[in-house]
Amino acid sequence: MQKVIRRTLFAEQQAARRLARKKEKTDRIWKRLSRRETQMARQDEVKNLKAAQLARHEDWELGPLAPRRDVGDDKDTYGTVDQSQLRFPKIHRSKIDEVLKNVGGRYLNLAKGDRVVLLEGGDKGKIGKIIDIDSSRGMCKVEGLNMVDVAIPKWMLEMDKEDSRPVRTMEGPVSLTAVRLVYPLTDTATGETRDVIVKKLVNTAFFFNKELKRTHWKRVIPGLNIVVPWPKQEPVEKKEYNIDTVRLDVETKTFVPTLLRPPMPSSVIDELRNKYSKFRTRHDPEYIEAKMEEDHEAEAKKKQLAEMRTPLKEINRRERKLRKAKGKGTLTAEMLERIGKVIAQTKQLAIAPKESSIEGAAIAA
Template sequence: MQKVIRRTILAEKQAARRLAKRKDKATREWAKITREETNFVRKDESSQIKAARLAQREDWELGPLAPKRDVGDAKDTYGTIISQRTRGQPLDIRKRDEVLKDVGGRYLNIVAGDRVVLLEGRDKGKIGKITSTDARRGTCTVEGLNMVDVAVPQWMITAEEADKRPVRSIEQPVPLTSVRLVYPLTDAETGETRDVIIKKLVNTSFYHDRETKATYWKRVIPGLNISIPWPKQTPKEHKDYDCDTLRLDVEVRSFVPTLLRPPMPSTVIDELRNKYSKFRTRHDPEYIEAKMQEDREKEEKKKQEKLMRTPLQDLNRKERRKKKAKGKGKLTPQMLERIGRVIAQKKQLALDAAGVSQEGAAVAAVA
């Protein structure tokens, strides 16, 4: 039976090592893909900047004779960017913590549905509603603001789409550090309610739900202790289809436990915990009895081996038992004194052989 237990533990360790290898491989592949995407976007951006500088110089030098550039393949997509440029690149963990420090860090206090004002860019000072946030990149998308033209390849336009234009205008994400929350507050003195730009928010009153494993918290204006409520989220609509199992059918009581059998049928346990798996920790009574019988047979073999010992082995065994019964010896004061005399005598012999006196050795030790 012990062999079966060791085999199960070994199988679990091997599975854990394989899982760790798969995770490490997935992490390295993700890092490789991210690195390639970053390099591709940087090359595209630098090439467009170089082309724009060259075009600007040609326009200045040639004047009216400058060539038209919105022709040929770039006739419809001149002045646009690729869609990957709009996404941005994931931030490093250390840099991400530094960027998100002012907006709550790990627990963001600016979420989708909030009204914010842009602090920089061509739409500086305009107010819009956040449609989505991306904590990995430290950005957010504001509805109707920071619009850019994106070139859509022909292979991405399907036959079902009504819009066949090769150029689309979409919102480019802006850094979370470039926006500030806008919320209507009422003045206590005048009673007037107006939009106020909130420069800083702090998170308080964290609550961890054990059932859903979700974390909830409040956002408060420091100094004023004014709690800013979260934006209302519209609940998702779940439609029922013919292939779905209705909740009403699932909650129908079809099993009634009795005092004569356990609440969980054995067939269900076999489905949940496969008894034929190499990771199995439970076995049939017959299998356990067979393994226990093997252990008993091994113990009998060990007893028989003890009966087959030679006279010399028996004598050595008795001697070891006598030594163990005596225990460890103790040094008496007379024995310690004799050991000290022997050490001093050998020390004097060593000094005489080296030609050093006792006084000279003492002076050298002090120096």
């Protein structure tokens, strides 16, 4: 049974190492793609800036003779922004809390439908409603603000038969750190209600919904302890299909547990836990008994090997018996006298060098 437990532990450790390597590889790939995406965006930006500088210099030099630039291929899309330039690089999941700390980090205190005010750009100070949030890039779109003329590529125009406009004006992305929530508050002294820019929000009362597998929380204005409700979201339309399971079939009871059998069939348990998995920690009683029997057999075999007598063991055993039969020896007077002489000679030899060194030092003095 110890082997089974050891095998499970080794399998879990190996799986943990494999998962760590996979995570490290994913991070490397993500960083490489993000770096490449940032470089390409920067190259396009520099290219457009150089082209604009050159065009402005030509217009200044030529004056009335400056060429028209809204002709040819750029007849309809002159002065517009390419759609790819509106896609900003993603933020690594380990840095989201640091980059978006002013708006709650991973747990954003802004949501679709909130009224916000812009702190930067040409529409600075204007208020609008959030229509889209991209938390992976730390960007949002505000209704009617930061409008951008976007050039639609031809392949998109061919797909959209209803709208054939090559240029469309739409909301450009705004950084989440460049907006602040606007919420109506009532003054306790005057009783007047007016829109107030909320500088800071704190997330509290976290709750994880196991059914939806989502984390819910509340946002509070610190100091005032006012809970700001989340905006109401429009219900999602659910379409019915022919392959959908009827609710009546779902609610029909097909299994009734009794006292004579467990509430969960053993076959279902085997399917869920994988009876033959190396990560399995719960086993059937028969399997445990078989493994325990194997352990007992292994221990009995070890004991039997220890009790086996080999020729070498027999010789050693006979020698021990002979030494034990002889008993402990006794020292005679003659033996003690000889031992004393040896000790005296050894002591004299140890003292002699010291005496010679003292005499030599006296002569030198």
